[in-house]
Amino acid sequence: xxxxxxxxxxSLFGLLILSPLFILIxxxxxxxxxxxxxxxxxxxxxxxxxxxxxxxxxxxxxxxKKGLLTVGxxxxxxxxxxxxxxxFKLDELPQLFNVIIGTMSLVGPRPEVRKYVNLYTTEQQxxxxxxxxxxxxxxxxxxxxxxxxxxxxxxxxxxxxEIMPAKLKLNQRYINEQGILTDIKIIxxxxxxxx
Numbered sequence: 001x002x003x004x005x006x007x008x009x010x011s012l013f014g015l016l017i018l019s020p021l022f023i024l025i026x027x028x029x030x031x032x033x034x035x036x037x038x039x040x041x042x043x044x045x046x047x048x049x050x051x052x053x054x055x056x057x058x059x060x061x062x063x064x065k066k067g068l069l070t071v072g073x074x075x076x077x078x079x080x081x082x083x084x085x086x087x088f089k090l091d092e093l094p095q096l097f098n099v100i101i102g103t104m105s106l107v108g109p110r111p112e113v114r115k116y117v118n119l120y121t122t123e124q125q126x127x128x129x130x131x132x133x134x135x136x137x138x139x140x141x142x143x144x145x146x147x148x149x150x151x152x153x154x155x156x157x158x159x160x161x162e163i164m165p166a167k168l169k170l171n172q173r174y175i176n177e178q179g180i181l182t183d184i185k186i187i188x189x190x191x192x193x194x195x
Contacts, residue, residue: 007106011099028081043111046131051103054094058082095134107183108133109171127171135190136174138167143193
């Protein structure tokens with residue numbers, strides 16, 4: 001209950017403070033590659049339920065049909081403004097709407113797409129008991145995940161066999177340690193990482 005209250009107050013405050021930035025980003029996206037401004041992707045949330053995750057659109061239209069993983073900093077599907085939005089994680093800001101709606105929390109395991117959740121072991125599926133978040137230990141540890149994948153000869157294999165299991169272990173660590181103080185610590189570490 002306290003976590004939910006913290007999420008709502010912090011998200012509303014964040015949206016209020018960041019509203020000029022939201023308008024600027026929206027204008028840059030429209031000028032650079034037209035509408036839509038937002039990209040809605042189906043992710044898997046708490047209790048294995050699908051939900052729509054909000055992001056600023058950083059790719060050209062229909063790019064997700066060419067693969068779900070973004071590889072390297074200069075993926076050709078990514079727009080000019082999209083590159084910078086991704087680099088500074090600004091594309092994630094609309095997830096504050098998900099937090100207010102209640103499908104996400106500020107801090108929690110990052111929600112995955114169904115394709116990869118279907119590969120989870122029974123033990124790994126335990127992370128689905130928690131509400132997904134905008135940031136967590138794995139987001140900080142794998143801040144430059146795209147660059148790691150770019151170094152691989154088979155990015156999807158590397159993601160499934162190495163990165164995903166490591167991230168899920170960090171998700172489990174968060175579940176074991178979760179609380180308001182842990183959330184505040186992770187939020188501050190995330191901001192510091194972006195800066």
